[in-house]
Amino acid sequence: MILDDNNDDDIHDDDGDNDDDYANWNEERPSCQLSGGFRFRAIKKLTGEDICEKEWRWSTLEIECMKGDGMTFITPASNTKCNPFTPFKNKKRLVCWAVWESNDFTFMIASDVSSKQPKYCLRFPKNLQGDFIVLVYFSAFCPTHVSGKALPEMEYYEFRMHRRDPNKCEDDDEGKCRSMFRTPDDCAKNRSYALHCPLSCKRCPVPVREELESKTCQFQEILIGNWRYYTKRHFDTEKVTVNITPAVATFSHLSHFECLDRDKMDRKYKMVSFFENGCAPRFTCVEFNRQTANVLQYRISASERLELPMDQLCTFRDDPEPQKDFIRSYQFRNLIRERGFMSSFMPAFCGLSGKIPFDGTVNGHNCSGMVSDWDENRCTAVGTFALTSNTCKELVLPMEFQCLSFISEEEVKQELVITRSLDGTNTYNCWILTDYMKLHSLPLGVRMFYRMPTAQCTLGVDIADMSDGISDAVLYLNYEEKKHECNPQVPVLTSRVTKIVTTNPDYVVHSNKSLIPQETAVDVESNQSKDTSGQSSPITDPHRTERPYKSVSKDSTSCISYSIEILTAIVFVAKALPGGLFGS
Structure with missing residues (x-):
């Protein structure tokens, strides 16, 4: 105006x-x-x-x-x-x-x-x-x-x-500063005045910066890489990125941070930011939580002009309106690993482990159908899921999604699934799988599968508190009718049970025992590891390498055992024939 x-x-x-x-x-x-x-x-x-x-x-x-x-x-x-x-x-x-x-x-x-x-x-x-x-x-x-x-x-x-010139050192009033501060103890006793007398107190900007930079630490190797922050705000007109090198994290929508110190769990980091435009240094706490190879969670504290102890600095809360939780938040924000040229995401667990019928709405229209992450040919859960239906036009073509991370905690009756759409738009979303609603309880055996508009979500949220129309997919999954159908690959010639020894024991998907009297496993060439919170992650990528993904299939040991039985039978028959298998 x-x-x-x-x-x-x-x-x-x-x-x-x-x-x-x-x-x-x-x-x-x-x-x-x-x-x-x-x-x-x-x-x-x-x-x-x-x-x-x-x-x-x-x-x-x-x-x-x-x-x-x-x-x-x-x-x-x-x-x-x-x-x-x-x-x-x-x-x-x-x-x-x-x-x-x-x-x-x-x-x-x-x-x-x-x-x-x-x-x-x-x-x-x-x-x-x-x-x-x-x-x-x-x-x-x-x-x-x-x-x-x-x-x-x-x-x-x-x-x-x-x-202010960051390379220049001067007192606000040279005479008054000299008379007030004759020794270092004088400066320590009266910090509110000492800040205005950097020359007299020997706290000039350049030496202070050099002292802080000499104390820098290193980020955990599993954090290093390029990440994207997806959210629907006016900032989306820019490419919001987070780039983490061994000692510096750069948030394109905020600032750059140099690592000063980290806690014993290697999750919380004290950071410092320096500026050339006259701004005083800023001290910030950032907490990271690596969920899978594809998803890194973080939350960031308010920035302070004075260096505080770690426990005082690492206080997390949402910003006031209108920023709210976009930059600083009490809850973790989700970052998606940025794929390089010709690289792909690592496979991740979807959390459904079967074919489940649903009723609900898709794009605001009533719809019933099936949601499935189950491969009938390989008889196992896979790293994608699809929505199919014969009752609504929104699913004339199935909606397919690649799972990037499955997040759960024992004390919360919810799970989160971070996905990428496979329709060519590369849309990233978070799905909340829950059996709790504050306003009304769900029927026994029914869980809600709720698609958030972005990849941002958090455990413990009540769907009833969300605004109407925020989701384009609200599905009620009937777990009572969940199925694990399998197409047989070879005729069963023996009843001997072979114990499966999976190469990845933490990522075993248990089949419905009434249908399949065995376990199926996700075959991934990696060692299972845990994040620093102690929570087991289905798939991790501690060295940021793109290991080849074999398939999501039955464990190969059962196939080897079966092959040995066949070969043994052939040898037995060969020995029984007159003159051997080919004669004399």
Whole structure:
């Protein structure tokens, strides 16, 4: 929103229409576009008063040091009136609603973090070199006249500002710093003032960075690689990636992080981020959980300007609106391994282990049919499942999905299946398999199979709490009629039971005992391992190699045993014939 060049009180938007309704603003909020760390002093324009005149320490503004952070104004102390936004508090965070350029200026519309309406306009010069002036209006309407003059009744401030130089070391006030800090103990006892005296306290940015970088650690090898974050937000216009090297993790939608320390379980990592734009270093905790070769889970804490102990830093919670759980979250987020050229995903368990009839809705239409991850020819579960039906047009052609990860916990009556669609769109989704609903109980033997719109989901969620229409597949699976049908391959010539010794004992799919009096196994050339949580993962890829996937089949030992019996019978017959098998 802008005021015209004459600051007429006929307020209008960019299209010239009168509009005081904010319903059409983008609730997800754009980036503030500008970024960096700055020092400033605030002058109240209506009176010309330096509101922090009695304070020699400079105030700080940091913008988008971490993507999505918005703007944070930090004043030297909370017991002064230096903060024009909230007197007697030393921090104020704003989020951007709109950003545009006009003439030589960049305008930002902003609000408090939790506000549902914009409240401020900020005018920055396009050139942020040297000393410059930023005008802050306590209104969502921006005067566009080059003078920046506001309406008489409008409160606004002049911030006299300059960007902090990360390679330069200087005190806010050299004389006062020298008189206050004569020894290192003086700096340790008064950290709030020491932060403004880096030269006197020998805490200059470059040596501090070198000291931190000397303590760097290494990520677990199973975390290293390229990963994708799939979610339906305005950020999806970009390719959201997570790249992890031995010592650095780069989140394209957030920032880069260098490993400083890790806990005894090798799951939680203390990270540090450095910047060249004037932002102070940030300390962040990231927790990883490798589920399978295809899926890596993570959650990330809020970033702090001061280094905290691991137990204090590793506190996880959702961001306030509108970010919510997109970047920082209490629950884990799912990352999908990025496939290289001519590479494929590793096979993973789907969790159904049979053919199960369903009733429900597909794309909003009633539908009944069959969901199956069962191969009748090989008599075993496979790494894909299909939805088939003769009752609804949505499944005239079966829907097929490749399973990337099966996630479960004993204490939760739910499982998660992360999938990739096999219809050519390469859509990634999470399916929730549950027998619990808060509003009404499911019949005995029935479980709900619920497709989420993205690959993001978490255990313990109540389907009843979700918005209507969020899923395009809500299926009620009748486990009472689950089947394991098999097509016989060879006639059974002996009743001797051969004990199966699988090459991968943790990935055995138990068949329905009433139909098949034996076990079937997934034959994968790998050693089964567990993630750091102790939970057994069906398939892991600790060395990030693409081992050949033989097949999902009966264990080969039974075939070998059967072949030996045939050969033994042939030899016996040959010896019994006069003159041997071929005569003398």
